[in-house]
Amino acid sequence: MARVQRDGGDDAAPTTELPAVRGQGPAAVNGPAGAQGNGRARAIPEAAVARLAVYLRVLSAMAEQGSVTVSSEELATAAGVNSAKLRKDLSYIGTYGTRGVGYEVDVLTSEIQRVLGLTRQQNTAVVGIGNLGHALANYGGFPGRGFPVTALFDVDPDLIGVPVGGLPVCHIDDIPEVCAARNIAIGVIATPPAAAQAVCNRLVEGGVHCVLNFAPVVLQVPDHVEVRKVDLAIELQILSFHVARNAEQRGRGRTAAARASSNGEVV
Amino acid sequence: MARVQRDGGDDAAPTTELPAVRGQGPAAVNGPAGAQGNGRARAIPEAAVARLAVYLRVLSAMAEQGSVTVSSEELATAAGVNSAKLRKDLSYIGTYGTRGVGYEVDVLTSEIQRVLGLTRQQNTAVVGIGNLGHALANYGGFPGRGFPVTALFDVDPDLIGVPVGGLPVCHIDDIPEVCAARNIAIGVIATPPAAAQAVCNRLVEGGVHCVLNFAPVVLQVPDHVEVRKVDLAIELQILSFHVARNAEQRGRGRTAAARASSNGEVV
């Protein structure tokens, strides 16, 4: 049975960290079976990985402002998390802090980059050059660099060969060979839902192990392929649920909880 | 202290959805404090809400194919989850199945729509009409309808008044009044990161309680406002982590886990 993919939101939920939980098996992720095989790197929880990426962004903002060190408290509030959680997250990747002082911004940045595999460039392909695909292609190397877009694909004959963001569009039938030739590590699917599964199959054929899926379908992939899903409609529907819940709350009189909420307390 | 937002992806690891975990406080979500205040609706876990939206999509696909009933097993595999989990999720919203038979597609569809608040239309505003904003505006009423885009905003003077997807663009300074006048429920932020917080503040000022944020920043909002974040760079970095992990796995010889994985077993 093919592996199921994770949501782009979630998690963890209010942020989603929707929830980054493994469908079956353990959620720890640094070795498929728990990775107690070797001494170092004792499994980083998926949820922690997502947050590390957030910390990384906050850290680069701080570096631009000239900060040299940060305390866990500062970093945590800037990233919108609990300071204990932040320290625990950082402890998964090693001990790079100085007690009584804090963390060196550049050291921490490098270490997170290393763990996230950002030291190597990951060639990325975008499939489906519609509105969204256009937007993605024009990022031209995603934020923070490290994700150069090196291939574009579509079915539309009028688009084939036309340069978008400086890169000519190829036909989706050529996905396998082009991906293999250009060593594509990550495939981004921005096609209509009906085409997504076929495109995904071709990407896998071309040796792509990681897929970011914007199409509103559940992709079936082999076990070794990692899929993350970003689904606009689902995000909106989750928000809609909260609107409905709040409306219901107000509708039947203000409860203690509602009162606490409007007093600014965290509930 | 402002509430923290959830990830659109959340989190999650190899398989299922992102866990969408709440930044702080309980994960159950149907009443800020647990909602045992009233008899019905005894708190739907955040993670379950995200999955309900997925089920909804799968159900409409099945309805189009003419299915009248589905078993939990069918629906679960189509949605990429465990059937036990699916049944538990559905049990949160009531008991609409028939033992020995399954669920009626249209009944289940209606009930999920009801719980998610999709019976009422949620007016939506898009702020920042760049590449992404354009793509969003042209959806023109998001998938499944129920989310009509009824306002567009930008700073660019050349864009003000120009119709995009049939709707004229307003200036972001007018956000508060326009949102209030048009009864906007959901605000979508697709601006550059530097502008996001200011835009968010104006949306809140205009009475918006739910925000979908595409800008790569952590927004600070009052407690009563719900924020969900969709962050492309973070999704890519999470995938990058998995690439790095897998490369490392292969690099140091095939472990038992790696072997199991390539045999097609779920690990």
Next chain:
DNA sequence: AGCCGCTTGTGAATGCGTGCACAAAATCCG
């Protein structure tokens, strides 16, 4: 009418993630 097979709904158990609280450590100051 009664039995059989199938599928739902849920109680219970397990596991993961979060948050608390404190010991360890390092700097600063007297």
Next chain:
DNA sequence: CGGATTTTGTGCACGCATTCACAAGCGGCT
């Protein structure tokens, strides 16, 4: 040089989420 202060790193406990396993219930068949 020793104590006070600050901040990290982590053991522990709690709670949600997931999964298992089974009783309850419904339809069909004889």
